[in-house]
Amino acid sequence: MLKDISLETLNHCAKCSTCTANCPVAKVNPDFPGPKAVGPDWLRLSLNAETKVDYPEGIEYCSNCKNCEIACPSGVPVASLNQLTRAEKLKKKGFRLREKLFANPRLLGRIAVNFAGLVNFFTKIKIFRLIGKTLFGISENISFPAYAHKSFSRWFGSYRQKVNKPKNKVVYFPGCFTEYNKPEVGEALVKILNRLNYEVIVPEFKCCGQPAIGNGRLDTAQEFAHFNLSQLKKYVKDGTPVLFSCPSCLLTFKEEYGGLLGIEEAREFVPYFYEAGEFLRGLQEIDKLLECEPIEGKYAYHEPCHLKASGVGTPGLELLNEVAVNKIVPLDAGCCGLSGSYGLKAEKEPITEAIGQNLKKAIDRHAPEALVTECGMCGVQLNNVSGLPVYHPLELLAEKITKES
Amino acid sequence: MKKLKTTVLIIGGGATGTGLLRDLALRGIDALLVEQKDIAHGASSRFHGLLHSGARYAVKDPNAARECIEENLILKKIAPTCVEETGGYFIELNSDDPAYTAKWLDGCQKAGIEVREVDPNHLKREYPLLTKEVKRVFEVPDGTVDGFRLCWANVWQAEEYGGRYLTYHQLEGFEKQHGRLTAAKLRSSLTGEEVFVEFEVAVNAAGAWAAEVAQLAGVKVNLLQNKGTLIAFNQRIFQKVFNRLRPPSDGDIWVPHHTITILGTTSVNVDNPEILRPTPEEITKLLEIGKELIPEVLELRMLRAFAGIRPLYLGEESNSQDSRSISRDFVIIDHEKNDGLKGLISLVGGKLTTYRLMAEKTGDYIGKLLGIDRKSKTSEIPLTPALAVEEKNRIARRYIVRAPKIEERLKGVTEEKQVLCECEGVTVAEIKEVARWEDTHNLEDLRRKTRLGMGTCQGLNCAHRGLGVAFTELLEKSQEPLEQLKEFLKNRYAGQKHLLWGEQLREAELLTGLYGCNFSLFGGTDDV
Ligand SMILES: Cc1cc2nc3c(=O)[nH]c(=O)nc-3n(C[C@H](O)[C@H](O)[C@H](O)COP(=O)(O)OP(=O)(O)OC[C@H]3O[C@@H](n4cnc5c(N)ncnc54)[C@H](O)[C@@H]3O)c2cc1C
Ligand code: SF4
Ligand code: SF4
DSSP states (O other), rough: OHHHHHHHHHHHOOOOOOHHHHHHHHHHOOTTOHHHIIIIIIIHHSSSGOOSSOOTTTTGGGGOHHHHHHTTTTOOOHHHHHHHHHHHHHHHOOOHHHHHHHHOOOHHHHHHHHGGGHHHHHHHHHHHHHHHHHOOOBBBOOOOOOOOOSHHHHHHHOOOOOSSOEEEEEEEEOHIIIHHHHHHHHHHHHHHHHTTTEEEEEOOOOOHHHHHHHHHHHHHHHHHHHHHHHHHHHHHHHHHHEEESHHHHHHHIIIIITTTTTOOTTTHHHEEEEEEHHHHTTTHHHHHHTTSOOSSEEEEOOOOHHHHHHHHHHHHHEEEEEEEESEEEEEOOOOSSOOGGGHHHHHHHHHHHHHHHHHHHHHHOOOOOOEEOSOOHHHHHHHHHHHEEOHHHHHHHHHHHHHHO | OOEEOOEEEEEOOSHHHHHHHHHHHHHHEEEEOOSSTTHHHSTTTTOEEEESGGGGGGOOOHHHHHHHHHHHHHHHHHTTTEOOOEEEEEEEEETOOOOHHHHHHHHHHHHHHOOOEEEEHHHHHOTTOTTTTEEEEEOOOEEEEEEHHHHHHHHHHHHHHHOOESSSSEEEEEEEEEEEEEEEEEETTTTEEEEEEEEEEEEEEGHHHHHHHHTTTTOOOOEEEEEEEEESSSSSSEEEEESSSSSSSSOOOEEEEEEEEEEEEOOOSSSTTOOOOOOHHHHHHHHHHHHHHHHGGGGGGGGEEEEEEEEEEOOOOOOOGGGGOOOEEEEEHHHHHSOOBBBBEEEHHHHHGGGGHHHHHHHHHHHHHOOOOOOOOOTTSOSSSOEEEEGHHOOOOOOOGGHHHHHHHHHHHHGGGGGGTTTTEEEEHHHOOOOOOOOSHHHHHHHHHHHHTTOOOTTTTTTTHHHHTHHHHHSSSSSSSHHHHHHHHHHHHHHHGGGGGGGHHHHHHHHHHHHHHSSSSSGTTTHH
16 A cells, blocks of 8 residues: 555645745746645545546656755655655656766766866867757756866775774765765865874775665665665674765765665664764864864855755854854855756756856855855855855865874 | 425435436426535535445345445446445454355345455555455445535536526425425525425425424424444545445444545434534544554544434334444335325435435336326436546546536636645636536535545645635625635534544644634634
8 A cells, every 4th residue: 555655744744835835946947846746745646546647747856955854844754755756757757878877976987087187178068068968968058077087995095094093993985976076075084084093994885876866766776775784784783983974975874775765774874874074073082173273264155955954963064163264154045956966957957057046146145265065066056156166174174184283 | 585486396405305306307397406505415425435335235134235236336327427436345354253254245146246355465465554364355346426526416417407406595494285285485594585485295305304304394204313423534545445344333444535535434323413523432433443454543644523414214113223223225205195294205214325216216206296207317317427537537527517617717727727725636727617606605615516625734725725716706605705714614623623633633733823823713713
């Protein structure tokens, strides 16, 4: 009869519309009737043949940004429900090459990182972008994240961790963005942790699975999840914390594995998962390090939706504000609109752009020199709308507190 | 005072009365139906919604079983948009008596009810909420029936054949001349206007009120008023009707009805047809029994509890108080024979499933009285078009003869395509069009025709919006729009208040807050 997520939705949704009022996509796109309509409303009506439509109109516009779920006062897993429905619809319609590619960033990443210069060059050339649009439905204008010349794991493999007396160990899950696009973030975290006498372990991982979920490929996501969990098992058993610098990876491990993907045992891992900033802030020893040279300059902070959804607050921002001369202001402009590979799809481009307007306005108002955010893809969008450099909080922190005194 | 004339006056706009109106109209016999409130105000909407296959009566009442299966098949044929051919399961649990199952199978066979045994594991897989105690499962041709829709379909078709009807007109008394009733006095419950109707024959089809109507004519109808309480769950839990396979008793049946599921019923004698309040004992009892089939029944969200009154005919001398042992058969009482009063017939008892047969027999009887020898056409002339239960047929199925106007609006005006009642998927076009109709007198009437506000939110999102989009239309009615809203909310709350715990309590609080702040109406809680 009814799956867990469906049953929860049917039992708990109060039909208050708070989710729809908080959905960034529904706000700008009249073709998307909003999370309530495609979620709880559709679900209930779909059980009755007289009101049943196979798939809710517009469901593919959902970006899995999770704002609906964050806002819902009834604890309805509305975003998860919508991913399930959307995945089913996409599966039925057949996946395009585009969805297959975006679903696993490692496929492209592994190659691109070896030819970073070339790839980055091509993704900036108008004519190639046009070809991408016509052939694959990939947005013509939104900037692609640039690839790094050396992957994080290659750097990590040759890096000698400087830990005096190994006190403690942590596992770090770098995620694809750190791995292929911005290894600096991972490098920063490793260096900070080493200063705190933590040794960092990075087992072999697959993608967290969020892009696969976003592209409707739940089987793929499940496969990644099982692999990643099996890699973590022995560490978690010893009580070793697992750190994430990417909010989407964190959310996927914390919420989607046990929820949307229905992997029961994943729930037991959750207490060991930490957002990197969250972990650092919880260490007493960090206080001393924070008595470092202050961060100068005027920064503004964007809170990624998936960080919000992870329920950890904004520890990165708080740490930074301990050392910043000028208080780093939160932009408080809601969703960036890019939502991972969502905004890279041609038909979503106008939506991404429209949602991004809020960011643009907030940035213009605060006129910072640079921006800070934890999420790599949010960073791409921040740079898109402002042209300003974007940093992960760990990068800024590391620069100060790992400076050899 | 308004004066009207008719050959046959029908009192009561439930399945019985509307069925008779249709029967007579199709025979070409002039008839006028009067109903004190809206169509299907009584048991014809306050019921379980089961289109019996007859299997429930197979052991105890073979005659009723045979009638049911025959009518079941006829209704599926003539009124496919008012019924849903869901099919039904009879479920034997480990704790049930296998000897009864054997008797039941035999009874079904004798009554001509098709039974097919189903693998219980299949059922357990399809419905994980179901108890593990399921032993044997049989499929029967049960269906579901929408009382509002069926009654309106009868009325609207009768209208096409010259039948007339007055809703919100209560019978207040009769005129008698030389031992014969000749006219009736009605009063509009909306405007207070009096109406005087001359007739040749009056038919008392007032259901649970039949004794009161008879009393107005100075005669007696011996009725036992038996209350049945039902619980409506927020979602369609099952796709088929689920029956317990055991001697008929309380809480045996789960009926999927559109988006919801109804569990029932109880059986409690009351002494007034207006005693419609489900008691905590009844609700507890239903849920206790419900647990036997769905152990986690309390986890499922419940929307409302409501009750209906079965008028059970006691005959002339019977004093039996055991309601389940009294036949659910219907009787036609000619008061000339019983009481020497000409011009009045009372119809009592029966089931909604057999309403057509009851109308046919009554039509035959009236024909004889009037000396008009015409055959009933109700089993041949389709009542509704043959349209499958599908979303694309929703409008045509729901509004039947009146659907084309709505379809036109939906094709034309983009803004009217918007879904206004989100829980039930009702569009602006439907609300605006139905509000225009002369037989829609207020927001409550609108609800009964469209399902506005019948879903999870119970009016939270849709009542004020409905009033808003159809304001111009509703302003034309005799009731003030805000009064209409008030009544709407009051009735929504009246059903919810018996089950106010968990999520539905939150819902009611939210609704109270919303309407309290915006309209000073407190969600109807202020005067209940
Ligand atoms: C709890 C319950 C569950 C049931 N479940 C089923 C089921 O699942 N399947 C099934 O087939 N049957 C079922 N029945 C039986 C079925 O509901 C009734 O047999 C059927 O609805 C009776 O219709 P009716 O028209 O005779 O009475 P009603 O529908 O009660 O109609 C009588 C009408 O007369 C009107 N009236 C009364 N007094 C006056 C007056 N003075 N002036 C004008 N109008 C007046 C009333 O307002 C009312 O609308 C159930 C009954 C109950 C109570
Ligand atoms: S996940 Fe984001 S885009 Fe999707 S429905 Fe929820 S709020 Fe809207
Ligand atoms: S999913 Fe949550 S926020 Fe959305 S309507 Fe239901 S209860 Fe309200």
